Amino acid sequence: MSDASPARSGLRYPKLEHFSEPNVITTTADFIFSWARSHSVFPFTYGLACCAIEMLSSGFARYDVARYGMEVFRPTPRQCDLMIVAGTLNEKMAPVLKRLYDQMAEPKWVISMGACATSGGPFYDGYNVVNGVDKVVPVDVYVPGCPPRPEALFQGLLELQVKIQQHRFVAERPAGAAVSPVAAVEAPAPVPAEES
Amino acid sequence: MALEIGTNPMEMDAIAARLVADFGDEVRDVRVQEPDTVVARCDKSALKDLAARLKGHPEIGYETLNFVAGVDKVKHIESIYHVYSWKTNTYLELHVELPRGKAEVDTVTGVWPAADWHEREAWDMVGIKYLGHPDLRRILLKDDFVGHPLRKDYVDLVENHPHV
Numbered sequence: 001m002s003d004a005s006p007a008r009s010g011l012r013y014p015k016l017e018h019f020s021e022p023n024v025i026t027t028t029a030d031f032i033f034s035w036a037r038s039h040s041v042f043p044f045t046y047g048l049a050c051c052a053i054e055m056l057s058s059g060f061a062r063y064d065v066a067r068y069g070m071e072v073f074r075p076t077p078r079q080c081d082l083m084i085v086a087g088t089l090n091e092k093m094a095p096v097l098k099r100l101y102d103q104m105a106e107p108k109w110v111i112s113m114g115a116c117a118t119s120g121g122p123f124y125d126g127y128n129v130v131n132g133v134d135k136v137v138p139v140d141v142y143v144p145g146c147p148p149r150p151e152a153l154f155q156g157l158l159e160l161q162v163k164i165q166q167h168r169f170v171a172e173r174p175a176g177a178a179v180s181p182v183a184a185v186e187a188p189a190p191v192p193a194e195e196s
Numbered sequence: 197m198a199l200e201i202g203t204n205p206m207e208m209d210a211i212a213a214r215l216v217a218d219f220g221d222e223v224r225d226v227r228v229q230e231p232d233t234v235v236a237r238c239d240k241s242a243l244k245d246l247a248a249r250l251k252g253h254p255e256i257g258y259e260t261l262n263f264v265a266g267v268d269k270v271k272h273i274e275s276i277y278h279v280y281s282w283k284t285n286t287y288l289e290l291h292v293e294l295p296r297g298k299a300e301v302d303t304v305t306g307v308w309p310a311a312d313w314h315e316r317e318a319w320d321m322v323g324i325k326y327l328g329h330p331d332l333r334r335i336l337l338k339d340d341f342v343g344h345p346l347r348k349d350y351v352d353l354v355e356n357h358p359h360v
Contacts, residue, residue, distance in 0.1 A: 091338060091341075091356060091357065091358070091359070092336075092337060092338040094358075127345040127350070127356060128337055128341075128356070130357075130359050135360060
């Protein structure tokens with residue numbers, strides 16, 4: 001398990017030694033959903049240039065992105081929730097990228113990998129270059145480098161995990177209006193008085 | 197029959213002399229530039245006919261088109277054909293000068309079908325219009341791109357950058 005993200009997000013993971021015998025965990029819905037969600041990110045293979053080589057390298061055995069539960073690179077946006085834009089985005093590809101982003105199911109995140117995807121990089125102001133993928137889709141994490149090493153991409157993925165874990169599913173109630181959701185469900189509906 | 201790679205039965209000077217002898221009316225400035233490359237120029241009006249004859253020549257026939265390049269030489273535009281002969285294992289580099297204002301030349305897709313996409317690219321980037329080309333569309337840039345970016349006088353346009 002990652003030791004960087006839980007401390008920073010304020011969430012603590014149960015350790016394996018807690019389960020040496022039958023045991024019970026009490027936790028919150030926020031914790032369990034964000035924990036599961038941040039460790040089962042399906043990246044969308046969006047390699048546009050040489051950064052894609054580093055992205056693929058991070059998937060192979062030497063670096064092995066599977067350690068973070070993110071090894072399932074999918075070639076279709078329908079099955080993905082993370083788009084790693086790895087490479088130069090040009091004007092001809094920009095509408096395609098937007099469309100594929102729109103086809104991804106919520107919740108979804110975008111990592112801008114490398115100088116080109118972040119700002120155009122060495123091709124800044126080129127006649128057919130989009131100066132940063134954030135001109136087209138909203139970006140959650142920027143990974144610098146040209147290209148970034150797999151370790152740098154992992155740093156970006158860990159930052160994204162922190163961001164995912166900060167999401168809260170349970171809406172906060174105003175003070176004084178606290179009602180147990182279970183009680184609210186089980187309480188009998190008021191029966192209107194019969195008119196006789 | 198193709199030769200073993202790298203072998204050439206003719207001297208480069210002999211190939212150049214043969215080009216002058218057989219195609220002297222069309223080609224000019226014939227010279228040996230590399231150990232395996234002859235460079236020549238020709239007029240754009242003679243290109244189509246010359247291409248067919250170059251390909252069919254029995255001894256130095258240039259059967260294969262390697263690529264078509266478009267170059268902006270500022271004073272004029274050049275369409276350059278790199279063709280290869282399996283009979284001699286050598287290259288011919290054929291330069292055709294075109295005026296800037298009217299960069300048009302006959303297509304050679306009828307002779308070398310490989311020219312199709314190369315001429316589309318030269319049209320896309322340098323704006324050379326290949327007359328008689330079966331499908332002269334842009335190949336790399338988007339269809340509504342304005343201008344030809346590898347022209348020296350190209351200025352980057354706002355229209356080409358909708359995502360700002």
